[in-house]
Amino acid sequence: MSAATASAAEHGVITVDTGFQRPSFDAAYLVVENGRAAFIDCGTQHSIPALLAALDAQGLAPADVDWLILTHVHLDHAGGAGALMRRLPNARLAVHPRGAAHMIDPARLVAGATAVYGEEEMARSYGEIVPVPAERVVVAGDGHVVDLAGRALLCVDTPGHARHHLCVWDARSRGWFTGDTFGLSYREFDSPRGPFILPTSSPVQFEPEALKQSIRALLARDPAAMYLTHYGRVGDAQRLGAELIEQIDDMLRMARAAQAGGEGMHARLTAALADYYAARARAHGSALSDAQVRAVLAIDVELNAQGLEVWLARG
Template identity: 40%
Template structure:
């Protein structure tokens, strides 16, 4: 076994999926109620054995998993669902209503990911298999799961993607926010001696206004903590909300200032690097090496340009 689960208290445990050998990038969570147990996020199929090993380390059997929940269908969150599901014979896959058909038939999902990752798709995300339709439960906004002594409430939270849900857990007074309320970068990944939050604006459905509306809505739940898929816990939750609002507004502002049709994404990526270094310096962290988050910087630049090119095209029809 490559690692062990981290007990976060409140019946929640964090599994470091160590995708591509990277510690602290992507996590899955085990949430235990009095009668049922949920696994939130699965990563790619490469993470399947890590999940099974960690479940065993917690004294659980695969038959103890009642729900496999994915916040959205980007492959670093849900790519391995169809692959690992046969190991969980009692589990129902729970997702956003917009996500269900893509889990059942991932053809378009794979095609879209191939456009971004090209020949590296299988190397990065492994085998992507369909989920049997009878094992998929799509929960609409406000619907719930009862784990026994704690309730998971699902909220429609677009901004990062239109097929994104966030899950409020009454047992921990926390919210599992996927990629909607920033990425939490930790020392295990970056090599820095601090954690920090920056937004995810990756292709192709990033929506600034939807992010603002989602954060405003989640703030009203008065949660105490945020459980990020990437990676770990932010307390208090108010910090994650405030940080997301500020950095998304900043990314949008400097991207619009720079934009011109045909702008190379590399130019915007360099501007994002400048922003991150300046922002960290403002908080007393003088960092030059951004290699641990370079992939996200590139995707964020591409995502912002996708939005602005689309806006430009619409305005010039």
């Protein structure tokens, strides 16, 4: 587990490196307003020391946290929610209507992830996943406003990556907390052109048309900042959004071509995706070699291929 760090505040928003998997891979956000605080996403149980340290660095205590808002319930975003809520005596948890039941009773989440990763890897990567008391859970439907000491945090339904996904609009920073809806942008790919970005179609609820519609809805507010879980704050949202939509369409074409080839589809699709992202990184002016690009994106290529295959299987 890597050491986790927190960035300096801008508009009262602090990026917290949760330490999940590697540095600068998985972010949670601390929003501070008039001495009160909210976390947006939380990483895993192993992330809790970093989250509490970020609070302390702002001169705040766990009792000063009013909210934990989850963009969705995938474990790299929400796995530590129950354990964190035990440390935050005054906080309530806001979550998409489709995700609330999984926070109150995470048994299905745990069983599904354990079937994929095994018990040993679950313990290593995610720690214990514990329930959140139902009376502390607030269902945040489309348009729900979380009030943080007078600062409105607007929850908007944004399906496409998952059906239980919401994004959070913060008018103060003119920024969106995007979870996985606005893709992945790792800082090692930054170039003089700015951030590099790619979509995440990870299984099992990838819906490309819904995702493109969600991206367009985010762009419609002309945001100054996008706060990504993977990873950190990025600007230049209009360019990045257009690139995401272009890539989603390209990825669908690659998936259909791989499917048409018959046996060996998965290997063809992962190879095509890896070639595609490496070529885009070169065109973007990334300082990374093709081999480095492929190494950094290896897990994402695998997950994107799986998501595309599940989407194709649904017809």
